[in-house]
Amino acid sequence: xxxxxxxxxxxxxxxxxxxxxxxxxxxxxxxxxxxxxxxxxxxxxxxxxxxxxxxxxxxxxxxxxxxxxxxxxxxxxxxxxxxxxxxxxxxxxxxxxxxxxxxxxxxxxxxxxxxxxxxxxxxxxxxxxxxxxxxxxxxxxxxxxxxxxxxxxxxxxxxxxxxxxxxxxxxxxxxxxxxxxxxxxxxxxxxxxxxxxxxxxxxxxxxxxxxxxxxxxxxxxxxxxxxxxxxxxxxxxxxxxxxxxxxxxxxxxxxxxxxxxxxxxxxxxxxxxxxxxxxxxxxxxxxxxxxxxxxxxxxxxxxxxxxxxxxxxxxxxxxxxxxxxxxxxxxxxxxxxxxxxxxxxxxxxxxxxxxxxxxxxxxxxxxxxxxxxxxxxx
Numbered sequence: 001x002x003x004x005x006x007x008x009x010x011x012x013x014x015x016x017x018x019x020x021x022x023x024x025x026x027x028x029x030x031x032x033x034x035x036x037x038x039x040x041x042x043x044x045x046x047x048x049x050x051x052x053x054x055x056x057x058x059x060x061x062x063x064x065x066x067x068x069x070x071x072x073x074x075x076x077x078x079x080x081x082x083x084x085x086x087x088x089x090x091x092x093x094x095x096x097x098x099x100x101x102x103x104x105x106x107x108x109x110x111x112x113x114x115x116x117x118x119x120x121x122x123x124x125x126x127x128x129x130x131x132x133x134x135x136x137x138x139x140x141x142x143x144x145x146x147x148x149x150x151x152x153x154x155x156x157x158x159x160x161x162x163x164x165x166x167x168x169x170x171x172x173x174x175x176x177x178x179x180x181x182x183x184x185x186x187x188x189x190x191x192x193x194x195x196x197x198x199x200x201x202x203x204x205x206x207x208x209x210x211x212x213x214x215x216x217x218x219x220x221x222x223x224x225x226x227x228x229x230x231x232x233x234x235x236x237x238x239x240x241x242x243x244x245x246x247x248x249x250x251x252x253x254x255x256x257x258x259x260x261x262x263x264x265x266x267x268x269x270x271x272x273x274x275x276x277x278x279x280x281x282x283x284x285x286x287x288x289x290x291x292x293x294x295x296x297x298x299x300x301x302x303x304x305x306x307x308x309x310x311x312x313x314x315x316x317x318x319x320x321x322x323x324x325x326x327x328x329x330x331x332x333x334x335x336x337x338x339x340x341x342x343x344x345x346x347x348x349x350x351x352x353x354x355x356x357x358x359x360x361x362x363x364x365x366x367x368x369x370x371x372x373x374x375x376x377x378x
Contacts, residue, residue, distance in 0.1 A: 014334065014377040015344040016369060017051035018044040019088055019259065022354035023062050023286045030064040033354050034072075037065070040350060040362060041076055047370035051084035051116065052076060053346055056091045058127045060290045070103040077111050085111055088210070088259060088346060089118030089192065093141040094131045096169045097148035101177045101186070105153075108187040109179055115187040116255055118210060119146065125305060126290075126297040132168035134302040141167045146189075152177050153186045190257070193235040203238035206248040208255035211235065211342065213320050217307045220316030225336060228258055232340055254343040261321040263347035264361065265330055265368040272324045275361055277313070280322075283352035284312040323347070327372035338377055 020041065024033050041052050054069035055062070065072045073085045085107065092100065108115045121142035122128060125135040133141055144166045151162050157175045164171040181187060191198035193209035194216070202209040211232045213224035221227070239252055264279060266272035287309075298304045310316045323330060323345075334345065347369065349362040 012338055012341060012343075014338045014342065014374075015050040015254065016374050017053055017084075017086065017257070017344055017346050018049050018366070019053045019055075019261075019346045019348040020350060021055060021063060021261065021348045022350035022358070023283075023352060024064055025061060025286060025289070025353050029354075034065050036354055036359050037350065038076065038079075040359065040366070042079065043363060044349075044366055045080045045083050047366055048374065049366070049370070050344065051086050051114075052080075053086040053088045053116075053118070055088055056094070057124075058094070059130055060124075060126065060293065061286070062290065070107055074107055074110050077107070081112075083111075084114040084116060086116035086190070087118045088257075089120040089190070091122035091127065092119050092145045093122055093133045093138045093167075094127065095145065096171070097145045097152060097164060097166070098171060098173060098177070100145065101149045101152045104187050105177060105179050105181045108182045111182075113182045113187065115183075116190050116208065117187055118190040118192070120192055123305075124294060124297075125303040126294045129297050129303060135297075135304070136302045137167060141169075145169065149186075153181065188255075190255070193231050196234075199231070199235045199238055202252070203235060203242045206239070206242065206244045206252050208252045208257060208343070209235050211256060211258050213258065218316075219307055220310040220314070220320045222315055222319035224320050228337065228342070229340060232256070232342065236341065253341055256342060257344040257346050258337060258342045259346040259348070260323040261348045262324070262351040263349055263365055263369070264322070264324040265327060265365045265373065266324075267326060267368075269325045269329055272326060272329075276318075276322065276324045279352050279358065279361065280312045280318070282355075282358070286353055287312065327368055327376075330369075330373050331376045334373075334377055 020037050022033055022037060024030050054073060055066045056069055057063050057066045069087055077085060104117055121138045128135045128138055148164055152173060155162055155176055162173045188207050190208050190210055191202045192212060193199040193202060194212050211228050213227050214221055215227050239249055264272055264276045266275055349365050352358060
């Protein structure tokens, strides 16, 4: 059992949010996936989950509707007006900064400010080349896009034009971004607090952050809490030193998020492990199919990844990315994270190809989390 620092955890509470991260293996399954994810999200809303998060992916069958998660979030927001919505994460280099700023403002208005925009530079060369971005340039394009978005959000109609010259993204904005945002300035962004600069960006603005459970170049391991505590402590120190009001700090920490790609809860630990292995075998088969196309994208030095994710059936992957077991085991696992100060647990409940059986297991997890886990950690 990991030991948490004693930071007054008795006064903390934990939110639970759902990460829609399913896959299809054939184009003829895309529509059913969208319908099934809608019903899954509505179930989560009825059960008291705090937010629905979605990824940003293209071309490969990983969340087909994530080719424009802003549209799907807007559709769901009309059905669940009380729900928060988030992205884990928007691949910033793939978005023209004007469209990035506009879409966020529209969704910020439609959700009455209940929006959390995770931001990152992307992980997949295949997606990068589809948008004319070299993988090796993704970080620089992302940083410049965020600078441009901030300038666009701040621009008044009579301010000088903003020139956009950032790799594939070009343009000249004369007036302003419309509509205006609901949130003062703009909706909250959520960096991944892995790099010093990302943690500082979140802290400076009083934003929440994603807290990872690994330290590159190794993407996996069996001691996730060690990494979570390291990155959380860095972010927390920067946030509390940034001069914000207590209210801003509390709001940021309430939504500071740790993500599990696959959460699976069953009545017993043995049942949960058996069902988890079925889920992960299907997931790994989908990932290996996608990897064949990624290999084609890695055709030169500009588009070659420098890190590799372990097989999903290994202890390293399960240890980092999975949360599973009986409700009692899940509560025991999460208690140190609550004591540390993690405010939001993001649960991938539809990981892998979304068959009828996979959806049943995902709904089982939602029900057990809501009935037994969430009340114990609220």
